[in-house]
Amino acid sequence: METLQRLTRRQLDTLRAIRSQETPDRGASLKLIAASLRLTPPSALGHLTPLEQLGLVERYRGKSRLTGKGRSTLVEYQRHHRVVETLFGNLGLAPKDVCAAAREIDLAISHRTVEEVCRAQRHPTSCPHGAPIAPCRAPAGRTASAA
Ligand SMILES: [Zn+2]
Numbered sequence: 001m002e003t004l005q006r007l008t009r010r011q012l013d014t015l016r017a018i019r020s021q022e023t024p025d026r027g028a029s030l031k032l033i034a035a036s037l038r039l040t041p042p043s044a045l046g047h048l049t050p051l052e053q054l055g056l057v058e059r060y061r062g063k064s065r066l067t068g069k070g071r072s073t074l075v076e077y078q079r080h081h082r083v084v085e086t087l088f089g090n091l092g093l094a095p096k097d098v099c100a101a102a103r104e105i106d107l108a109i110s111h112r113t114v115e116e117v118c119r120a121q122r123h124p125t126s127c128p129h130g131a132p133i134a135p136c137r138a139p140a141g142r143t144a145s146a147a
């Protein structure tokens with residue numbers, strides 16, 4: 001199973017909270033992470049521990065910071081989210097609604113399906129809000145002969 005598919009929404013939010021709180025030489029404290037999630041420190045720790053077990057977060061001098069895998073998982077998430085937002089936008093959902101709609105499926109969808117959706121939309125370069133979508137890795141020509 002792909003890493004994103006194993007994460008809960010709260011765990012993803014925890015990863016993002018660490019990214020926004022950490023500095024290059026110092027991680028984020030549990031107190032800060034909990035505050036940005038609006039949770040108590042013990043509840044935040046409950047989301048943090050599985051992230052450590054998955055190798056996405058590591059302890060450093062008593063604080064938490066993202067590993068390389070944690071960082072690349074967030075990049076992948078962003079791509080899933082924006083490609084799905086674009087899909088929903090093309091299906092007629094209003095820009096104000098596509099973000100919440102995308103969050104309903106962006107963790108569950110596989111990388112492969114995201115690439116197929118990206119290709120079907122002719123590789124959009126930005127989401128409906130104008131945020132950039134990184135170039136995709138979809139191999140050329142796989143869909144042409146299928147179907
Ligand atoms: Zn969004």
Ligand SMILES: [Zn+2]
Pocket residue numbers: 115118119122123124135136137138
């Ligand atoms: Zn693409």
